[in-house]
Amino acid sequence: MTEIRGRGVVKGRAEGPALVADATLSFWGEVDPVTGCVIAVGHPLEGQSLAGRVLIIRSTKGSSATPMILNLAKLEGKAPAALVNVEVDSLAALGCIVNDIPMLTDLDQDPFETIRTGDHVVVDADLGLLTIRSRI
Amino acid sequence: MELTAEEHGILEGARGPYLAKCMRWLVEWGEVMGARRLVRVDNTHVLLPVPNLMARGASQRTIQHYVDGLKEACSHHTAPGCYCTVHTLFLTMDDLDVPENDPAQVRMQKEIGEMAAAAGFIPTWTCAPYLVGNVPLKGEICAWTESSAVVYANSILGARTTRHGNESAIAASLLGVVPEFGVLLEENRKGTLRVEVSADLDSPTDWGALGYFAGKLAGLGIPVFNGVRRPSQDEAKQLCAALATSGGVSMCHIAGVTPEAPSLEAAFQGDVPAGCVTFTGDTLRDTYASLRNHTGDQIDSVILGCPHASIREIAEIASLLKGQRVAEGVRLWVDTARGTKAMADAMGYTAIIEAAGGRILCDTCPTNMRMPARRIVTHGFKQAHYARGMVGAEVIVAETGPSVRAALAGRWLGDD
Numbered sequence: 283m284t285e286i287r288g289r290g291v292v293k294g295r296a297e298g299p300a301l302v303a304d305a306t307l308s309f310w311g312e313v314d315p316v317t318g319c320v321i322a323v324g325h326p327l328e329g330q331s332l333a334g335r336v337l338i339i340r341s342t343k344g345s346s347a348t349p350m351i352l353n354l355a356k357l358e359g360k361a362p363a364a365l366v367n368v369e370v371d372s373l374a375a376l377g378c379i380v381n382d383i384p385m386l387t388d389l390d391q392d393p394f395e396t397i398r399t400g401d402h403v404v405v406d407a408d409l410g411l412l413t414i415r416s417r418i
Numbered sequence: 419m420e421l422t423a424e425e426h427g428i429l430e431g432a433r434g435p436y437l438a439k440c441m442r443w444l445v446e447w448g449e450v451m452g453a454r455r456l457v458r459v460d461n462t463h464v465l466l467p468v469p470n471l472m473a474r475g476a477s478q479r480t481i482q483h484y485v486d487g488l489k490e491a492c493s494h495h496t497a498p499g500c501y502c503t504v505h506t507l508f509l510t511m512d513d514l515d516v517p518e519n520d521p522a523q524v525r526m527q528k529e530i531g532e533m534a535a536a537a538g539f540i541p542t543w544t545c546a547p548y549l550v551g552n553v554p555l556k557g558e559i560c561a562w563t564e565s566s567a568v569v570y571a572n573s574i575l576g577a578r579t580t581r582h583g584n585e586s587a588i589a590a591s592l593l594g595v596v597p598e599f600g601v602l603l604e605e606n607r608k609g610t611l612r613v614e615v616s617a618d619l620d621s622p623t624d625w626g627a628l629g630y631f632a633g634k635l636a637g638l639g640i641p642v643f644n645g646v647r648r649p650s651q652d653e654a655k656q657l658c659a660a661l662a663t664s665g666g667v668s669m670c671h672i673a674g675v676t677p678e679a680p681s682l683e684a685a686f687q688g689d690v691p692a693g694c695v696t697f698t699g700d701t702l703r704d705t706y707a708s709l710r711n712h713t714g715d716q717i718d719s720v721i722l723g724c725p726h727a728s729i730r731e732i733a734e735i736a737s738l739l740k741g742q743r744v745a746e747g748v749r750l751w752v753d754t755a756r757g758t759k760a761m762a763d764a765m766g767y768t769a770i771i772e773a774a775g776g777r778i779l780c781d782t783c784p785t786n787m788r789m790p791a792r793r794i795v796t797h798g799f800k801q802a803h804y805a806r807g808m809v810g811a812e813v814i815v816a817e818t819g820p821s822v823r824a825a826l827a828g829r830w831l832g833d834d
Binding site for chain 1: 443446447450451465467469471474475476477479480483484562563564565568580581582583584585586599600633637638662663664665666711785803804806807808
């Protein structure tokens with residue numbers, strides 16, 4: 283088990299397989315809330331489902347409808363379990379607050395070096411802790 | 419965050435459970451973003467769209483749940499003195515016989531529109547509120563959704579708004595306050611990335627290319643453009659839209675041009691970085707090439723008006739189309755606000771565009787509707803970027819003139 287310290291942005295605890303890319307993402311326009319999949323052409327996560335996964339990216343970007351798409355994805359059961367972002371876009375923070383999705387930032391290790399897609403991770407935003415429970 | 423007694427009371431339910439929830443959204447958001455207080459907001463631009471996801475397989479329950487939330491918001495009144503306009507939709511309220519414009523959802527949207535108007539929102543239904551009367555003054559505190567309009571308001575007008583989502587903009591409209599963080603504060607309006615521009619920018623789409631290039635590098639930061647002339651309103655619109663497509667930019671400066679950048683030094687608040695990136699003629703060509711993934715020349719859609727077209731753009735399109743005919747099998751859409759179309763109707767531009775076989779689409783755009791297409795020509799970098807994934811089309815980004823020529827010919831003829 284590896285523990286990485288961070289700072290909780292939006293409180294809560296969740297776990298799931300990690301989905302990792304050193305990239306930015308707009309939820310509106312680049313994520314389909316009905317399938318939960320990334321639809322942005324040429325994006326490193328293109329075709330991947332966010333549903334139930336811990337999304338580890340640099341930050342969100344783009345559209346202001348990010349909270350809306352997170353909300354629709356949540357209603358459809360396709361929202362990510364938690365967000366781990368290097369930089370905090372106000373829209374990701376808002377989307378996580380209104381949809382009760384834990385969010386973590388300021389990790390003391392480079393998540394793109396230490397976490398791989400498929401690793402099972404636990405995000406505890408109350409304690410500011412990310413735990414890699416098992417490696418793929 | 420320090421709240422006044424009145425704000426605290428609202429949080430505790432003094433004005434009912436919905437406004438307590440709105441206050442909780444603003445306070446929690448402010449706390450995680452580092453705000454120390456709430457400040458008065460004078461101007462909002464909110465999202466109230468019925469999600470047109472039925473055609474994509476969303477459940478009736480999801481749509482109903484979302485729509486109920488919008489109705490709840492619209493059953494309260496906007497704060498006294500706050501100028502509140504409304505963002506673009508996911509469908510058009512005009513007759514358009516495509517599966518993405520489901521009549522039942524159009525009816526829901528009309529009902530929400532009536533409720534919103536009764537609540538004090540002005541139903542502009544546009545992504546470019548600054549083209550239909552909502553033009554905040556320098557320093558005006560705003561709460562705007564629409565990423566491109568946020569950049570325009572901060573950069574071109576000198577107003578102040580963070581990147582808002584639907585919940586925060588609704589809460590701000592009803593409560594008349596926003597958490598003070600980010601670009602609401604002077605010290606956070608300082609440039610973070612110096613972009614030296616040597617390319618000749620000859621059209622709004624060229625300015626879109628500059629924004630698309632710089633947004634990716636700036637991320638959540640503030641690019642400063644140096645060495646470039648004053649853009650027109652349409653050029654500034656394309657620049658701002660593209661910055662908030664490839665990046666998460668809240669604002670930019672143009673040295674010597676925009677209100678808070680009388681000089682390069684002022685744009686960086688005295689701290690001009692030595693390092694910079696350059697935007698050359700080659701960068702301009704490469705940026706266009708990055709949003710052209712066509713494998714053939716036959717086209718079926720030409721989309722103009724992203725962000726929503728100004729009356730000047732509509733006049734230009736009408737003059738390019740006058741007396742000619744869009745090729746069979748090609749949809750030429752000019753997306754705009756209902757208010758701008760009313761002007762175009764009165765001025766005769768709509769009749770010219772329709773006589774040529776084109777259509778002015780109000781309230782939305784084909785990509786927001788997720789209307790299927792195979793190969794799209796568009797003058798908007800934002801539209802080109804998102805259309806690839808949202809409608810699964812090949813795209814060609816091009817200036818307005820070549821886009822219209824492609825519509826008339828039914829195939830892409832190149833830039834010249």
